[in-house]
Amino acid sequence: MASIQITEATKSYGNTAVLHGIDLNIQDGEFIVLVGPSGCGKSTLLRMIAGLEEVTSGSISINERIINDLPPRDRDIAMVFQSYALYPHMSVEENISYAMTLRKSPKEKIASAVNGVSSILGLNGLLERRPKALSGGQRQRVAMGRAIVRDPQAFLFDEPLSNLDARLREQMRSEIRKLHRKLNATSIYVTHDQIEAMTMADRIVAMHDGYIQQVGTPLEIYDKPANVFVASFIGSPAMNFIKGTASASGDGYHLQTDQGHQIILPESSGLKDRMDVILGVRPEHLMIVEEGPASLPATVDLIEPMGLSTLVHVRVGQDSLKIFTLDRPDIAEGTQVHVSYIKEKLHMFDARTEMRLESPV
Amino acid sequence: MTAATDLGTHPASRQGVTSRRFLSRFEPYFYAAPAIVLLVTVMMVPLVVGLTYTVRDIRILNPFSGGYVGFAHFEAVWHDQNFHNALYNTFWWTVSSLFFQFFLGLTLALLLNRTFPGRRIIQSLVFLPWAVPAFLSGLNWAWMFNPVISPLPQWLFALGILSEPTNILSDPDLAMWGPIVANIWFGIPFFAITLLAALQSIPGEIYEAASIDGASRKQQFVSITLPFLAPTIAITLMLRTIWIANFADLIIVMTNGGPADSTQIVSSYIFTQAFRRLDFGYASAIAAVLLVLLMAYAVSIIFIRRSLLRET
Amino acid sequence: MAYYAKSKGQRVVDWSVHYGLLACYLFFALFPLFWLFKVAVTPTKLLYSEGIRMWPSEMTWTNFTQVMTDTDFPQFFINSAIVSGSTAFISTLIAAAAGYSFSRFHYRGKAVIIVLMLITQMFPLVMLIAPIFRILTPLGLTDSLLGLVVVYTAFNVPFATFLMQSFFDGIPKDLEEAAMIDGNTRFGALVKIIFPLTLPGIAATLGFVFTAAWSELLFALMLVSSPDAVTFPVGLLTFVSKFSVDFGQMMAAGFLALIPAAIFFFLIQRYLVQGLTAGAVKG
Numbered sequence: 001m002a003s004i005q006i007t008e009a010t011k012s013y014g015n016t017a018v019l020h021g022i023d024l025n026i027q028d029g030e031f032i033v034l035v036g037p038s039g040c041g042k043s044t045l046l047r048m049i050a051g052l053e054e055v056t057s058g059s060i061s062i063n064e065r066i067i068n069d070l071p072p073r074d075r076d077i078a079m080v081f082q083s084y085a086l087y088p089h090m091s092v093e094e095n096i097s098y099a100m101t102l103r104k105s106p107k108e109k110i111a112s113a114v115n116g117v118s119s120i121l122g123l124n125g126l127l128e129r130r131p132k133a134l135s136g137g138q139r140q141r142v143a144m145g146r147a148i149v150r151d152p153q154a155f156l157f158d159e160p161l162s163n164l165d166a167r168l169r170e171q172m173r174s175e176i177r178k179l180h181r182k183l184n185a186t187s188i189y190v191t192h193d194q195i196e197a198m199t200m201a202d203r204i205v206a207m208h209d210g211y212i213q214q215v216g217t218p219l220e221i222y223d224k225p226a227n228v229f230v231a232s233f234i235g236s237p238a239m240n241f242i243k244g245t246a247s248a249s250g251d252g253y254h255l256q257t258d259q260g261h262q263i264i265l266p267e268s269s270g271l272k273d274r275m276d277v278i279l280g281v282r283p284e285h286l287m288i289v290e291e292g293p294a295s296l297p298a299t300v301d302l303i304e305p306m307g308l309s310t311l312v313h314v315r316v317g318q319d320s321l322k323i324f325t326l327d328r329p330d331i332a333e334g335t336q337v338h339v340s341y342i343k344e345k346l347h348m349f350d351a352r353t354e355m356r357l358e359s360p361v
Numbered sequence: 362m363t364a365a366t367d368l369g370t371h372p373a374s375r376q377g378v379t380s381r382r383f384l385s386r387f388e389p390y391f392y393a394a395p396a397i398v399l400l401v402t403v404m405m406v407p408l409v410v411g412l413t414y415t416v417r418d419i420r421i422l423n424p425f426s427g428g429y430v431g432f433a434h435f436e437a438v439w440h441d442q443n444f445h446n447a448l449y450n451t452f453w454w455t456v457s458s459l460f461f462q463f464f465l466g467l468t469l470a471l472l473l474n475r476t477f478p479g480r481r482i483i484q485s486l487v488f489l490p491w492a493v494p495a496f497l498s499g500l501n502w503a504w505m506f507n508p509v510i511s512p513l514p515q516w517l518f519a520l521g522i523l524s525e526p527t528n529i530l531s532d533p534d535l536a537m538w539g540p541i542v543a544n545i546w547f548g549i550p551f552f553a554i555t556l557l558a559a560l561q562s563i564p565g566e567i568y569e570a571a572s573i574d575g576a577s578r579k580q581q582f583v584s585i586t587l588p589f590l591a592p593t594i595a596i597t598l599m600l601r602t603i604w605i606a607n608f609a610d611l612i613i614v615m616t617n618g619g620p621a622d623s624t625q626i627v628s629s630y631i632f633t634q635a636f637r638r639l640d641f642g643y644a645s646a647i648a649a650v651l652l653v654l655l656m657a658y659a660v661s662i663i664f665i666r667r668s669l670l671r672e673t
Numbered sequence: 674m675a676y677y678a679k680s681k682g683q684r685v686v687d688w689s690v691h692y693g694l695l696a697c698y699l700f701f702a703l704f705p706l707f708w709l710f711k712v713a714v715t716p717t718k719l720l721y722s723e724g725i726r727m728w729p730s731e732m733t734w735t736n737f738t739q740v741m742t743d744t745d746f747p748q749f750f751i752n753s754a755i756v757s758g759s760t761a762f763i764s765t766l767i768a769a770a771a772g773y774s775f776s777r778f779h780y781r782g783k784a785v786i787i788v789l790m791l792i793t794q795m796f797p798l799v800m801l802i803a804p805i806f807r808i809l810t811p812l813g814l815t816d817s818l819l820g821l822v823v824v825y826t827a828f829n830v831p832f833a834t835f836l837m838q839s840f841f842d843g844i845p846k847d848l849e850e851a852a853m854i855d856g857n858t859r860f861g862a863l864v865k866i867i868f869p870l871t872l873p874g875i876a877a878t879l880g881f882v883f884t885a886a887w888s889e890l891l892f893a894l895m896l897v898s899s900p901d902a903v904t905f906p907v908g909l910l911t912f913v914s915k916f917s918v919d920f921g922q923m924m925a926a927g928f929l930a931l932i933p934a935a936i937f938f939f940l941i942q943r944y945l946v947q948g949l950t951a952g953a954v955k956g
Contacts, residue, residue, distance in 0.1 A: 052850050054385075071385075072853040079854045085847035089869045102856035146855070388859065389778035396771035396830050397786060403827030404793045407804035414803065465698075472695055477688075483695055485939050487702045492938035494888030496906045497927045501709050504920075510724035511708065546705065549698075550942075558946045600794065607797045610890055614910075631799045636895070641803045648800035655795045 002062050002153035002186050003028045004049065009058035011044055011210075018044055019210045021058070026188065031180050033189045035197035036207035037233070042190045043158055045207075049188060050156050051075050062153060073102075078147035079156040082163065084139045086131040086146075092118075093127040096145045117145045120179070137168045144176070148183070157189040161196065173199055194234050198222065206230045228354040231280045231347055237311055240286070240321045242279045243351065246271050255279055259317025261296050266343055266359040276351035283324035285345040288312065288337050295338035300331055314339060414645035434646035444647060446622055447630040454537060454626050455606045458544040463598065465545065466552025473553065474560040491550035499614030502543035506530050530616055533623040540611045540624060548605070552597060559593035560586070595666040602662075603655050627651050706931070713737065713925040720920060736925035745900055746926055749908035753887060754933065756818050756904055760825040761883035764833050765875060767826065768882075772837030773863065777846065790831040798828070802895050809896065818902050824892055829882045836881065836945075840874025841867070873944040880941030887934045905930045 004026040011019040019041045026032050034042040047053040049060055051072035059066045067075055078099075086095050093114055094101075100110045118124050121141045131139055140160065147155055157176075161169045177200050180187055191197055197204050198218045206213040206221060206229075214226040225231035231239050244257035246265065253271045255263040263279065265271065289295050298314040298321070305328065312323040312331075316339065323339065331337060348357040418430045438444050473484050490498070508514040508526045518526040529535040563586065571581050609628040612618065618625035618633060625633070627647065635644035712720070713736050715729040723729050740746045775783065805824060806815060814820030844867060852862035868875075890906040897903055903911075909930060912923045 050850075050854060052853070071858065072850070073856040073858065075854075077854065079851065081847045081851060083845055083847045085845065085851035087848065087852070087866055098852075099855035102861075146851075150855075389774045389780045389783075392770040392774035392778075393783075393786060395767045396790075396834060399767065399823075399827045399830055400789065400793060402808075403805065403824060404796070404801065405789070407801045407808060408796060410804035410807065411800045419803070468694070469698055472691060472698070475691070477691070481943070483699065485942060487695075487698045488942045489706065489935060489938065490702050491942075492884050492934045493706070493931055494890075494906055494934065496888070496890045496910065497709075497930060498705075500909070500923070500927060501705050504712070504924075505705055505708060508725075509721055510712070510920075512725040512727075515725060546701065549702075554942065554945050561946065603795050607795075609799065614890075628797050628799060631797055632891070635799060635803065645800055645803070648797045651797050652795060652800070656792070659791070659795060 003064075004154060004186065004188070005059075005061045005064070006045075006049070007059045007061070009045070009048065009060055010056045011041070011048060011053065012056050017210060019048075019056075022212060024205060024212065024215065026186060029184045029186055031177075031187045031189065031200060031202045032205060033191060033197040033201035033203075034205045034207060035191055035194055035233070036213075038192055040207040041210040042192075042205075042207045046079075046156050046158055046188060046190045049154075050077060050079050076150075076153045077156055078150050078152040078154075079158065080143045080147050080160040082159040084131075084143040084160075084163075086139055086142055088131055090130070091127065092123060092129050092131070092134070092142050092145075095131070095142055096123075096149050099146070099150045113149050117149045120148070121145050136164055137172070140164060140168075140172060144179075148179070152185070154186040154188065157187065157191075159191055160189075162191070162193070169196075176200065195236060198234070204234075206233060208233075224356065225280070225347065226356050228278055228280070228349050231349070231356075235282060237283045237322050237324060239280045239282050239347070240319075242281070242316075242319050242321075244277055244279065246273065246275045246277045248273045257317070257319070259319055261316065263296075263341070263346075264294060264343055265348060266346055268348060268357045268359045270350065270357035271348070277357070278349040278351050278354070280347035280349060281321075281341055282345065283311065283322040285342045286321060286323040287325065287340055288314075288323060288329055288331070289340040291338045292340065294343075295340045298337050298339045300333050300335050300337055303329075303331070303333055411645050412649060414642050415649045417642050419642040419645070420640050430642065434643050435650070437643065438646055438650055443622060443625065443630065444627070447625045447627045450537065450624065451606055451626040451628070454541060454544075454612075454624075455602055457541050458548065458605050459598065459602060461541075461545040462548035462601065463552055463594075466549045467556055469549060469553040470556035470560055473557055488550040488554065490546050491548075491554075493547065495547065495608075495610040496614050498543050498547050499540075499611045502539065502546070502611075503530060503615045506539050531620055533621045536616055536620055536624050540615050543611050543615065544605065544608070547611070548601065551601065555593060555597045556590060559590050563589045591669055592666060595662060595669065599659055599662040599666075603659065606651070606655060709924050709928050709931075713921060713928045715921060717919065717921050736921040737929070740922050740926045740929065744912075744922075744926070745903070746908065746929075748901065749903055749905045750929070752818060752902060753905035753930075756821050756825065757883050757886040757933075759818075759822045760829065760886040761879045763822065764826045764829045764882045765837075765878045768830050768833030768837045768878060769871070769875065771830070771834045772839075773841050773867075775834065775838045776841035777849075790834060793828075793831050799891065802892065805892075806896065815896050816899050816902055817897075820896055821893060821902075821904070824896070825886045825889060828889075829885055833878050833882055836878050837871075837874060840871050840877075844870050873947055877941045877944035877947075880937045881945065883937050884934045887930075 004024075006022050006024040006026075009019060009022040010017060022045060024032075034045060036042050044053055048055050051067070051070060055068045059068055061067060062075065062077075087098065090098065096117060097110045097114050100113060105113075114127070118127060121144060123138070123141055123145055126134065126138060126142075131142065134142065140163075143160065160176075161172050164172060173196060176189075189196075189200060201218055203215060204218055204221050205215050208229045214221055214230045216224075221230060221234055225234060225239075228241070232241070242255070242257050242259075242263070244255040244263070246253045247256050252267060253265045253273075255265050255277060257263065257279075265277075265279075271277070291297075296316045298316045300312060300314050301320070302313040304311040304313070309324060309326050310328055312325065312329060314321050314323060314337065321339065346359075348359065349355060350357055415434055416429060416431060418428050469487060473480065473487075493501075505511045505513045506528050507530075508528055514523060514526040514528065517523040523529070530539045567585055568581060571585055576584065606626075607628050609626065609632050612624055612626060612629045613632060616624040618629050628651065631644045631647050631651070634640050634647065711728060714732045714734065715723065716731060716733045716735070719729050719731070775787065809815045809820050809823075812820075814823060848866055848870070849857075849859065849862035852866045853859060857865060888906065889904075890910070893904045893907045894910070897907065909923065909926055912919075912926060
């Protein structure tokens with residue numbers, strides 16, 4: 001098993017830089033998820049680790065050894081592709097054993113490895129089939145099997161579940177997670193799906209525009225997003241944002257929103273009088289209340305019942321907010337309500353830099 | 362910096378790493394190298410040599426030839442009535458061959474772009490003329506136009522196309538149609554193959570969406586099929602124009618430019634100059650003129666295609 | 674074309690027109706070939722008297738047997754087979770490598786190479802004959818089959834390269850990347866994974882080049898003079914002058930000449946359509 005160090009790695013195509021000074025240390029056995037919108041550079045970074053893209057500058061090492069110029073086959077890593085990339089002219093068995101055959105492993109060893117993997121993944125009856133004759137989920141399993149059978153230093157996953165339907169995706173998510181627990185192999189997983197990132201990662205690496213925005217455990221990232229981008233990208237339904245100006249009042253600050261409301265802000269050393277602030281509040285930290293001192297008047301736009309929970313869309317002035325509740329509120333669309341918030345759970349960002357303003361909680 | 366760290370941990374591997382980087386940088390060129398070498402030695406170098414002939418007096422049977430003549434050949438080409446005639450013929454030869462090859466090829470492609478019983482075998486059979494060697498097509502069609510040994514002139518007479526069942530190849534007014542018909546016969550499959558391929562790459566859902574939107578077959582053809590085919594049409598028309606303009610085999614075999622130079626096109630005229638009169642200098646000058654004309658044509662087509670693509 | 678609900682009567686009309694048009698095409702494509710065959714099996718004495726009859730009153734194979742036994746024709750046949758076979762094989766190999774390079778890599782000079790290849794398609798080839806003759810003479814490659822192979826290969830590589838490139842474009846890049854991660858070199862991945870998947874494309878290219886080389890007349894005529902290196906087209910042309918009276922034999926020889934190219938093309942035309950489709954989807 002392996003640790004992976006990425007030091008000041010950059011990537012550019014001609015004059016276009018797609019990755020800027022990436023620094024990342026991955027511990028042995030860690031499950032890292034690179035998450036971000038398409039075009040953020042996450043796949044490029046993964047492909048650089050795999051050896052499929054050249055590193056423009058900086059270095060990538062596996063177990064302290066720089067592998068920048070090592071061809072993919074000498075890196076001892078396995079990769080699961082979004083398209084699965086199964087060899088269409090080979091049977092499932094040949095697909096899975098191809099890497100071992102190339103390494104001239106003894107026949108008995110290959111056979112037992114293939115057997116082991118196919119029983120882990122439930123591929124036993126399918127070994128003779130060609131990829132064409134498999135369902136999407138089965139192909140995905142074969143792609144996994146092809147990676148596992150090699151017992152590599154590290155696993156790389158490039159959006160492996162994005163071609164599956166929702167139910168299968170959920171199932172494979174937990175299977176990959178269990179598999180990781182069993183094999184305990186260093187894994188780097190690329191996805192644009194923040195739910196996959198939250199549920200699977202030991203640590204999440206949030207990326208945007210070729211920069212790493214934040215690295216942390218899923219809950220760290222959820223609870224303390226480093227900037228507006230991470231705050232808006234992680235979490236579903238997404239965080240609400242309200243723009244305004246901080247103004248000192250008594251021993252604290254409150255936010256004078258652009259819509260003319262006042263919201264009491266938690267303490268933060270970063271706040272200054274008349275500073276432009278973006279306030280973030282997760283839908284589960286808003287609630288519909290009777291009119292009170294800290295409530296905002298709102299109009300109900302839309303109610304989305306989801307069975308377990310309900311999502312209420314309201315408008316406060318021009319700001320559109322989503323409220324998540326486990327109740328089934330007895331209100332109709334178009335009615336006037338009041339909205340309140342949990343002060344300690346508010347996130348504040350400097351509107352100029354979009355960086356988080358720390359609060360002591 | 363990278364190299365230094367690398368050197369520190371693995372002093373022995375540096376040599377290997379640099380040569381690997383070198384290899385991967387040049388890998389694309391290794392794959393393309395044989396093709397490039399071949400093209401340069403067998404095509405580009407002879408082309409340049411051929412271009413130098415245009416300003417020299419190169420007559421094979423004349424031992425005193427070989428001197429520099431400047432632009433004398435080009436001046437002669439400018440005044441050469443036979444060349445003007447050949448240029449005019451080339452235009453008609455190319456335009457008529459292309460017109461019929463294209464429209465008949467497109468129709469055939471549309472007919473074959475449906476599933477029906479016997480489609481595979483019919484497709485193989487109608488594409489067969491493309492495989493017939495050009496000289497053999499020429500011989501065969503020369504034969505077909507002969508009223509003594511072929512029913513074709515009789516049929517054309519019966520259809521009212523010919524006023525009497527004679528051999529059109531010996532009639533200066535009609536002779537050009539002989540090689541043109543042979544060329545159409547030979548060239549339909551090329552258009553049918555490329556256009557069929559383009560048709561099959563049009564996603565079927567688009568037609569379904571259009572028919573649900575209420576588009577008739579004709580409207581679908583105009584608003585979906587043609588725009589999809591346009592880039593392919595532009596590129597194949599360009600390639601074929603050039604090939605046909607250069608394609609002298611059929612004419613040389615069927616009429617040898619006659620009767621009375623009525624079927625002489627530029628490329629057959631070049632052939633005549635070079636191999637009947639052995640005047641390579643003059644032949645090369647004509648060829649250079651043809652090359653320039655064709656390149657100007659190709660550039661303008663590429664330009665049009667690009668603006669078409671930008672629109673879509 | 675999409676099909677939607679139609680009355681039965683409309684459908685019948687529709688299909689009658691469809692098959693009617695196809696029948697016209699079939700007639701136009703095949704009648705000249707049929708006529709070639711008809712003349713070849715007509716006894717010489719009936720050639721003119723039954724010139725426009727659809728089928729001669731008596732039929733003979735003697736034209737074929739005479740061509741095979743009394744002429745140099747079998748030798749021409751073998752020469753052509755050698756030249757066309759080698760040209761097809763070598764061109765496809767070179768074009769596959771170049772097409773792969775165009776399809777998979779971005780590098781400096783690629784656009785220039787592609788433009789050069791396009792320009793070679795514009796040459797009036799007659800213009801190249803004299804310079805090529807000059808270059809090949811000191812190398813001893815005139816009047817030899819090898820010289821023809823070299824020249825034909827160069828002529829066919831550009832189009833074959835574009836063809837191969839479009840086939841490679843149709844194969845996902847992921848596959849060879851997976852193979853490289855599995856332990857192949859790039860070349861290993863090309864041979865073990867990509868080539869097997871490109872077989873239809875290779876067949877199409879082979880067939881295309883074979884047909885082109887099999888048909889070539891001008892260069893064969895100019896570069897080769899000794900009978901043991903004469904190819905089919907040239908041999909047939911000498912028929913025209915030597916045996917100008919014996920049209921039956923000439924047509925028999927022509928018909929025989931047609932067979933290999935026709936069979937090859939018959940088998941591969943499907944892949945040609947397929948390959949161009951695969952490329953079209955991408956580009």
